[in-house]
Each structure stands twice: as C-alpha cells, then as structure tokens.
Amino acid sequence: xxxxxxxxxxxxxxxxxxxxxxxxxxxxxxxxxxxxxxxxxxxxxxxxxxxxxxxxxxxxxxxxxxxxxxxxxxxxxxxxxxxxxxxxxxxxxxxxxxxxxxxxxxxxxxxxxxxxxxxxxxxxxxxxxxxxxxxxxxxxxxxxxxxxxxxxxxxxxxxxxxxxxxxxxxxxxxxxxxxxxxxxxxxxxxxxxxxxxxxxxxxxxxxxxxxxxxxxxxxxxxxxxxxxxxxxxxxxxxxxxxxxxxxxxxxxxxxxxxxxxxxxxxxxxxxxxxxxxxxxxxxxxxxxxxxxxxxxxxxxxxxxxxxxxxxxxxxxxxxxxxxxxxxxxxxxxxxxxxxxxxxxxxxxxxxxxxxxxxxxxxxxxxxxxxxxxxxxxxxxxxxxxxxxxxxxxxxxxxxxxxxxxxxxxxxxxxxxxxxxxxxxxxxxxxxxxxxxxxxxxxxxxxxxx
Numbered sequence: 001x002x003x004x005x006x007x008x009x010x011x012x013x014x015x016x017x018x019x020x021x022x023x024x025x026x027x028x029x030x031x032x033x034x035x036x037x038x039x040x041x042x043x044x045x046x047x048x049x050x051x052x053x054x055x056x057x058x059x060x061x062x063x064x065x066x067x068x069x070x071x072x073x074x075x076x077x078x079x080x081x082x083x084x085x086x087x088x089x090x091x092x093x094x095x096x097x098x099x100x101x102x103x104x105x106x107x108x109x110x111x112x113x114x115x116x117x118x119x120x121x122x123x124x125x126x127x128x129x130x131x132x133x134x135x136x137x138x139x140x141x142x143x144x145x146x147x148x149x150x151x152x153x154x155x156x157x158x159x160x161x162x163x164x165x166x167x168x169x170x171x172x173x174x175x176x177x178x179x180x181x182x183x184x185x186x187x188x189x190x191x192x193x194x195x196x197x198x199x200x201x202x203x204x205x206x207x208x209x210x211x212x213x214x215x216x217x218x219x220x221x222x223x224x225x226x227x228x229x230x231x232x233x234x235x236x237x238x239x240x241x242x243x244x245x246x247x248x249x250x251x252x253x254x255x256x257x258x259x260x261x262x263x264x265x266x267x268x269x270x271x272x273x274x275x276x277x278x279x280x281x282x283x284x285x286x287x288x289x290x291x292x293x294x295x296x297x298x299x300x301x302x303x304x305x306x307x308x309x310x311x312x313x314x315x316x317x318x319x320x321x322x323x324x325x326x327x328x329x330x331x332x333x334x335x336x337x338x339x340x341x342x343x344x345x346x347x348x349x350x351x352x353x354x355x356x357x358x359x360x361x362x363x364x365x366x367x368x369x370x371x372x373x374x375x376x377x378x379x380x381x382x383x384x385x386x387x388x389x390x391x392x393x394x395x396x397x398x399x400x401x402x403x404x405x406x407x408x409x410x411x412x413x414x415x416x417x418x419x420x421x422x423x424x425x426x427x428x429x430x431x432x433x434x435x436x437x438x439x440x441x442x443x444x445x446x447x448x449x
Contacts, residue, residue, distance in 0.1 A: 042223025051287020110157030315417025358429030
C-alpha cells in the first residue's frame with residue numbers, strides 16, 4: 001500500500017499534476033509535509049481546529065491509489081490473489097489454485113472512515129466473535145468465526161480515524177499493533193493477520209490536550225504529525241467560499257442566484273475578522289463552514305426577495321447581510337467576558353468588513369455623482385424585500401455607474417439586480433465613511449445627508 005501511494009504520488013509530482021484536488025490554501029504549508037510523509041511511508045495524524053479541511057484532505061488520498069486492484073472474491077479483508085492471509089482464502093487458494101475467483105475493486109472502495117466516539121469498541125475497529133457463524137455449527141476455536149472490524153475490512157486501503165482523542169484510551173491500545181507490527185489479534189485466537197494499510201487520523205489540538213488525549217505509545221507510532229490551519233490569505237478565503245458554497249439552487253427553469261464578488265469579499269473579510277477577534281475563543285476556532293453558511297444564507301435571502309417581489313433573477317445585496325448574524329452566532333464560541341454581547345460583536349465586525357471592502361474596491365472611485373443625489377436633502381429608502389428595479393427608480397440616474405460596476409467586477413448593463421447591488425453597496429460604504437447618514441425605520445434603511 002505505502003509503495004503504491006509513494007509511486008503514484010511521485011508520478012503526480014513529476015507530471016506537475018495536483019495530487020490533492022480541491023484542497024486550497026495548503027500549497028506551501030501542509031501539502032509539502034504530507035507529501036514527504038507519504039513518500040517516507042508514514043502513518044499520519046493531522047492536527048487542527050474545526051473546519052480546516054482535515055477530513056477533506058484525507059479523503060483525497062484515495063486518488064493516490066491504483067484505479068483498480070485485484071482481490072479474492074468474497075474475502076472480507078480484500079486479500080490479494082497472490083498473497084492470501086486469512087484462513088478462508090488460504091484454504092481456497094490451496095483447493096482451487098489458478099481457478100481462485102478474483103474480483104476487481106475500484107480505488108473509491110478502498111477507503112474506510114470512522115468517527116471516534118466514546119462508545120466505539122474494539123469489536124468495531126478490530127473484530128469480535130460472530131455468534132451467527134458459531135450458531136451455524138463452527139467451533140469457537142475456528143478462526144472463520146471471527147467478524148472483522150472496520151480496520152481489517154479496509155485492508156489494502158486507506159483508513160481514516162476522525163477525532164482520535166475522543167476514542168477511549170483502552171480502545172486506542174488496540175491500534176498499537178496495527179501501526180507498528182501491522183497485524184491484529186482478536187480475543188483469544190492464536191491469529192496473526194498481517195495488514196497492508198495506511199492509517200490516517202485527525203484531531204483537534206484542544207481535544208488533544210484537554211477533553212481527551214492520545215496515549216503516548218500511540219502518538220509514538222504515527223510517523224508524522226502535521227498541523228493544519230485556516231486560510232492564510234484573503235484570496236484563499238474567497239476561493240474556499242467560491243468552491244464550497246452552493247448558491248445556484250434556484251429551481252427548475254429559473255435563473256441562477258448571483259452572489260456579487262464584492263459581497264463574497266465582505267463575507268471573507270468578516271470571517272477573518274471574527275477569527276482574529278479577542279472576543280472570540282481562539283482555541284475553538286472559526287470554521288470555514290462559517291463563511292460558507294454565510295454565503296449560502298445571503299443568497300437564500302436574495303431568492304426569498306425574488307420570490308416575494310417577482311424578480312426574474314435573484315441578486316444578493318448588502319441589505320441581505322445583517323440578517324445572517326443571528327443564524328451565524330451559534331457557530332462561534334465567545335469568551336466568557338463577552339456573554340450577552342455576541343450579536344453586538346458580530347454586527348460591529350460585519351460593519352468593519354464592509355468598510356474594508358469599500359475602501360479596497362471603491363476607495364479611489366469618484367462617487368460624487370451618487371453623493372450629489374443627496375445634495376438637496378434627498379433620501380433613498382431600501383429594504384431586504386425591495387425589488388432591484390424599484391431601488392434603482394428611487395436612486396435615479398447616477399453618473400459614473402459604469403465605473404462603479406467595473407470596480408466591483410460587474411457590468412450593470414445586463415442586470416438591474418447587479419446594478420442595484422452595486423449602488424446599495426456604495427451607499428452603505430458612504431455611510432460607513434461618514435459621508436452619508438443612515439436611519440433604520442420599520443425594517444428598512446433610509447440613506448440621507
């Protein structure tokens with residue numbers, strides 16, 4: 001197994017191909033360590049806070065396996081036809097010789113995964129006596145009465161054990177032989193079953209040291225311990241949102257919902273500000289799922305507005321952002337001193353993210369044409385249910401709209417929704433820059449001088 005993965009990984013690297021597709025932000029940090037560990041033939045444990053893509057990364061390892069591999073038909077532990085190890089397959093090989101039935105297994109079938117929970121037993125992982133086989137007439141001393149657990153059933157494959165510290169310490173002991181001697185023992189059987197397996201585990205550093213722990217002999221048997229991390233740059237954060245958020249589920253025959261790039265950037269900056277805030281428990285972390293859920297919720301708000309108002313295409317606007325704060329609050333662990341202020345903290349950070357995005361996107365753009373709309377005491381009222389066409393009518397003609405759209409990576413010529421999203425973002429930015437004032441009335445927002 002380890003030779004197979006090593007050879008295929010080296011082949012990917014020589015060809016300049018990506019051996020871990022869909023994994024973003026680890027190119028210069030985690031991936032080099034993982035590649036070295038796999039080439040060295042090590043079992044690996046990934047340490048990182050929640051939502052850093054540990055399981056996603058582990059699941060890509062199946063792409064390093066041969067696409068098809070032979071196995072003895074009907075074998076519970078996927079024995080190789082040339083090297084049978086279980087009692088049944090050795091007996092069949094002796095009886096049938098070249099007539100031994102062989103099946104072919106796809107790489108996707110050679111992956112096993114278990115979430116370590118406190119109630120996980122040795123039988124679940126390694127195996128136990130199968131009472132049904134005993135009832136069929138076999139004796140208790142017959143090795144064929146064994147019901148194999150998840151680890152031997154993933155023989156000649158990759159096995160992932162998630163949240164390893166949550167596994168009871170007495171159960172962790174059962175993995176010692178798997179990692180070092182590469183065999184298993186089931187109850188009192190005189191059985192040595194050599195396994196060909198790559199074992200990869202994940203753990204949260206907080207759990208590693210407090211809620212649970214990995215026993216020292218087991219830690220010692222993992223060849224490599226690799227730390228993961230959240231996206232280090234805003235570009236990586238935005239790439240994760242774009243890749244993972246499902247924003248195009250708008251129903252048959254309807255146009256796909258649109259999340260403008262500037263709103264994606266606001267969400268990305270918001271996530272990073274929450275993650276670095278002293279009000280948030282840094283040991284718990286802020287998962288990438290926070291940003292993904294925010295993007296999906298904002299788009300859902302746009303779809304809801306389109307359904308109620310009869311818009312042809314839903315386009316998310318800045319007015320859709322504040323409503324998601326309440327639903328996202330449960331994804332963040334705050335410091336005890338901030339109890340009762342959770343919503344206030346998130347709303348403040350969302351305003352900061354919006355202001356930072358405005359400065360980056362429109363800070364040097366001439367918005368005098370939009371500001372002039374308010375020169376004579378005029379005002380513009382918006383709300384999360386106001387259709388885009390109506391918002392544009394209330395704002396009126398704005399000189400320089402094309403330039404604003406260009407800076408926000410939109411064109412505005414084909415969609416009222418995107419033009420409205422751009423202008424509403426500009427209005428919010430002008431308010432945050434203290435060039436306009438804003439009042440919240442009856443669920444709506446009124447911008448004025």
